[in-house]
Amino acid sequence: xxxxxxxxxxxxxxxxxxxxxxxxxxxxxxxxxxxxxxxxxxxxxxxxxxxxxxxxxxxxxxxxxxxxxxxxxxxxxxxxxxxxxxxxxxxxxxx
Numbered sequence: 001x002x003x004x005x006x007x008x009x010x011x012x013x014x015x016x017x018x019x020x021x022x023x024x025x026x027x028x029x030x031x032x033x034x035x036x037x038x039x040x041x042x043x044x045x046x047x048x049x050x051x052x053x054x055x056x057x058x059x060x061x062x063x064x065x066x067x068x069x070x071x072x073x074x075x076x077x078x079x080x081x082x083x084x085x086x087x088x089x090x091x092x093x094x095x
Contacts, residue, residue: 008039016062017045024050038066042075042093046084053080057092070094 015035023029029049036044043061051057055077061067079091 008041010037010039010044011066012037013064013066015043015064015067017043018060019045019047019049019057020059021049021051021055021057024052035061035064036089038064040066042078042091043067044079044089044091046087047090048087050088051077051080051090053077056095059092 013035015038017033017035018030019033020030021028031047031049033045033047036046038044057075057077058072059075060072061070064070074095075092076095077090078093079089081089081091083089
């Protein structure tokens with residue numbers, strides 16, 4: 001996700017994130033993870049659960065310096081990087 005032109009600056013902040021959604025096969029899931037980076041428009045995190053591009057997810061965000069005003073949010077998956085074995089880097093945008 002680095003090296004791309006962005007509308008918003010990303011901050012490297014590790015924050016606990018609970019992700020809820022539906023797997024690619026239609027089964028619901030909940031997974032605990034943490035952010036890789038975040039901004040006012042979205043964040044990225046690793047997931048072990050396979051999901052699809054343009055999937056809607058619900059997230060709960062732990063205490064954050066930048067996103068102190070957001071605890072729960074609906075997000076849209078806008079990027080998936082599957083180059084790491086056993087997990088995928090997921091970029092989401094706040095709705």
